[in-house]
Amino acid sequence: MINKELPEAIRLEQRFHIERIRQKYGHVLSSHAFASLFLWKEQMKLQIVPEDDAFFVKTGLEGSDVWFFPCGQKRDTLEFIEQHMDNPSFGMVYLREEDKCMLESCFPGRFFCSPMPESDEYIFDRTELEQLSGPKFANVRNQVNRLFREHEIWCRPYTECDESAVWDFLNHLEGITHRPGYHMLTDSQVPQTAMTYRTELGLHLVTVWADGILSGISMGFPLTGDTMDGCVERHLPSIHGLSCFTQMSLIREAPPRYRYMNGEEDLGLSGLRTMKHHMNPCRMNRIWRADIKHT
Numbered sequence: 227m228i229n230k231e232l233p234e235a236i237r238l239e240q241r242f243h244i245e246r247i248r249q250k251y252g253h254v255l256s257s258h259a260f261a262s263l264f265l266w267k268e269q270m271k272l273q274i275v276p277e278d279d280a281f282f283v284k285t286g287l288e289g290s291d292v293w294f295f296p297c298g299q300k301r302d303t304l305e306f307i308e309q310h311m312d313n314p315s316f317g318m319v320y321l322r323e324e325d326k327c328m329l330e331s332c333f334p335g336r337f338f339c340s341p342m343p344e345s346d347e348y349i350f351d352r353t354e355l356e357q358l359s360g361p362k363f364a365n366v367r368n369q370v371n372r373l374f375r376e377h378e379i380w381c382r383p384y385t386e387c388d389e390s391a392v393w394d395f396l397n398h399l400e401g402i403t404h405r406p407g408y409h410m411l412t413d414s415q416v417p418q419t420a421m422t423y424r425t426e427l428g429l430h431l432v433t434v435w436a437d438g439i440l441s442g443i444s445m446g447f448p449l450t451g452d453t454m455d456g457c458v459e460r461h462l463p464s465i466h467g468l469s470c471f472t473q474m475s476l477i478r479e480a481p482p483r484y485r486y487m488n489g490e491e492d493l494g495l496s497g498l499r500t501m502k503h504h505m506n507p508c509r510m511n512r513i514w515r516a517d518i519k520h521t
Contacts, residue, residue, distance in 0.1 A: 233273035233284045236263050238426050240274065244281055253297045255511055256347055256455050256488050257320040258283070261427045261447045265416050265457060282306055291315040295325045295516070304332060311336065314518060320345065321514040329516055337516040344494030347511035348502045349453070350487045355474045355505070365504045369467035377436045377465065381475045384431035384443075391440045392421060392433065399460050413458075420445050420458045430454065432479045434472050436465055442472035446480075446487070453486040469501055 244260040256262050263272055263283060271286030280298020291310060295318045296303040310316040311333070319342065321329070326339050358367045373379060384392070396417050420429055427447060434442035442461035449455040456476050461468040477487035489507065492499040 233275050233282075236267045236272055236274050238264070238423065240276055241427070243276055244274075247279065247281055247298050250279075251298055253322075254450055254453070255320060255322060255513075256449060256457070256490050257345070257513070258294060258297050259447070259449055259455060261429065261455070261457060262490075264423070264427060265419055266413075268419075269413070269416065277302060280306070285319065288319070289315050289317060292317045292319060294319055295321045300328075303328075307333065311518065314520060317515065317517040319513075319515045321516055323512060323514070326514045326516070336519060338519050339514050339516045342513040342515050345491045345513040347491055347513065348489035348505070348507040349509045349511065350474075350477065350489055350505060351508040352477045352480075352485050352487065354508065355487070356478055362506050366470050366506075369470055373465070373467035373471055378438070379434070379436055379471070381432055381434045381442075381471075381479060383479055384433055388433055388440070392431075392443060395440045395443065396421060396460065399462075417443070417445070417458045417460055429457070430476065430480060432475045434461070434468070434475055436462070436468065441465055442468055442475070444472050444476040446476045448484070449488050452484060453488055454480045454484040455488045456490060470505060473501075473505070 241260045241264075244263070248258055248260070263274065266272065273284045273286075275282040275284070277298065280296055280302035282296050283294040285292055285294065291313050292315075293310075296306050307329075321339070329337055329339065354363070358370065400414070400418070420427070424431060424445070429445050429447050432444045433440055434444070436442075443458070444456060445458035446454045446456045454477055456473060459469075459473050459476075461472040473489065477484060486508070488511075489502055489505070491513075492502055
């Protein structure tokens, strides 16, 4: 029986176990990667139930019995769902299309599935972001060209000599108010957590400099063998075009085996959604939620 009654805190020592399960079952959503869970555990009130061949993530953001769709062995997934179905408050978020199909096949008529467009994940092609060719990239290309006309810009992988500058940069930006996303969710303190635990989480960090001043950082982690996940991006809002360039710098500076970047979700923020659409994702990971049908 799944130990559903004892969700526990998400801890660094769980990383390799959680990632082993995720990779074994080919789960490629950023939402279920350990680094994502660890970075967002406070903001999303996350807890975890790690089993031998599956894991279950509870979120306190939406209700008393709402979970990420399970990751792991199908038998454990179905058992977990069956144990919760009598609770009218039970719901699941971050379903892939194949999770939705399995749910509808195994529990016909029991769940109402609806899209979560604010949680859709944007997948970008590295070569396209390096070349920015053709009319579909005209907006981003114009922003980057203007950025380089007006400023002396360079980017480079993080080194330990940058540590003090990065912390000063993050602390400065923390005082700038950000518009919250769905459920009033913000990424406040996520960059600081990422910086503190960058080694333990296996994060890559790229710094962007404008006129000799640290003006942007981008952090990510290997999500799959060919995909880098862009989990943190910060930039000075006063510099036009820096947002797109900082976002793209992560995959541009990544080892050559990474052909794609998962740009994660847009949180339902119109400005962030517009920027990511201008970057022209090569595909999207469409995300669903499932709620018990009340009879």
